[in-house]
Amino acid sequence: SQTIHQWPATLVQPVGSPLSLECTVEGTSNPNLYWYRQAAGRGLQLLFYSVGIGQISSEVPQNLSASRPQDRQFILSSKKLLLSDSGFYLCAWSPGGGEKLFFGSGTQLSVL
């Protein structure tokens, strides 16, 4: 069966520090991969999606970047965090061309 792992679950970082959140999917190949951010009281916002290794699409301009070094690995990064980067970050995957979206357990990021 397919599983998605996202870590860490909680992260507290000072302003200006770098960020690296990692997400891996097991039990499938060629998944579509996504990074979402969920701010309090707001709907999930798509940040990045990837349909293949090295293929990254950005939905909104921001202080973050994403990379897909391997088929089932998706990384969310920042060189210098801002206060406004605080939020709940969710990684998700879907089968290539599939309808269903499967979410990871999320990372609560607090930038202080």
Place this chain on the structure above:
Amino acid sequence: KNQVEQSPQSLIILEGKNCTLQCNYTVSPFSNLRWYKQDTGRGPVSLTIMTFSENTKSNGRYTATLDADTKQSSLHITASQLSDSASYICVVRSTGTASKLTFGTGTRLQVTL
């Protein structure tokens, strides 16, 4: 602009009671509508996916309805349990790329004794 609006924003009900959550959308062109359950601090989990031709779909005590003409959906929870306490998110997909999902802000449901 594609939008998904949910109501109420929050809801408190007694264990064993029924409740209905609402979702109105303006997403076009429409592909499907999904309801997710999200426990606090966790990722959303899919409850139902409904396409244009489906009016009702059930998943245990959860029943979703869709009226594509009025662009409304509801999620009915029967005989609520404490474990139903969560946020319920309505998500509408438009046709085109797989990334075009519009998320509602969710309804926060609390089931109490």
